[in-house]
Amino acid sequence: MNHLIVEELEPITLVGGGELASGALEEALALAPVLAAADGGAVAALAAGHVPQAVIGDFDSLPGDVRGRLPPGSLFPVAEQDSTDFDKALRRIAAPAVLAVGFLGARVDHQLAAFNTLVQGHPAPCVLIGETEVIFHLTHAVELPAEAGEVISLFPMQEVTGRSEGLEWPIGGLRMSPMGRIGTSNRATGPLRLVPEGPGLLAIVPRRLLAEVVAAVRLDLGQDLRRG
Incomplete structure (x- = not known):
């Protein structure tokens, strides 16, 4: 430990x-x-x-x-x-x-x-x-205010699937793998929703979205303490 x-x-x-x-x-x-x-x-x-x-x-x-x-x-x-x-x-x-x-x-x-x-x-x-970008492990559904045309990349560190809304090339139904299909150089069509189905998927988005990414991934430790 x-x-x-x-x-x-x-x-x-x-x-x-x-x-x-x-x-x-x-x-x-x-x-x-x-x-x-x-x-x-x-x-x-x-x-x-x-x-x-x-x-x-x-x-x-x-x-x-x-x-x-x-x-x-x-x-x-x-x-x-x-x-x-x-x-x-x-x-x-x-x-x-x-x-x-x-x-x-x-x-x-x-x-x-x-x-x-x-x-x-x-x-x-x-x-x-x-x-120019920020990178994070996509462990749960996130929503980001992407703008049409912005580059959104998804890179699998292991075999993984997921779903998306707001991508020019949706990832639903795809099985991504570092030894096979990856999801780099995709493009947003507008506001974005990404839903991983398992661990191992890295999201790479424009740096201007940093504050929104932090809000999307952060844990509410204060809420946990209040419940405790």
Whole structure:
């Protein structure tokens, strides 16, 4: 069992050590002002003038001088090498949603690892923010105010089916698989409804829909506490 390090009733921002999309960190913080970092993501956070509340990882990408600029109580080393720092962090965060920046960009292997991490199952749903798109694991029906002509991509990380409204090429009746049919470069015809039938389907939508995506995927932890 993974010990939780960050527990919040509002979405949080998680920064990684990869390439930061233009303005992504500030856009994420506007929606989720509590900041955490995955290992070397602390470098990017400090460079942007922000001190993360928690830094989680194996610290192989965290220089000693940077550690010295962080409050001692904010450092949470996780020594195992069987998972990425992104996965280590997500397994130790409980929040309505995590907005992740700095996990896409320069290295393709890092991006593939990030996509793999999204579908692993974590305490909080996560939205990856890229230069022009946001990416999230489609675990339940979502509705988004897409505009006609916008590119909507669906990529299966395992064999999966689903249904859609508002796509030029509907996905109902299709069996998608990373070794077969995929759903990239589809187009919206207007407002969008996506319904997965099982886990493993990544949705890739325009970044302008970030706030709507967060609202669609976030958990209502406050409601759970009130019920408890």
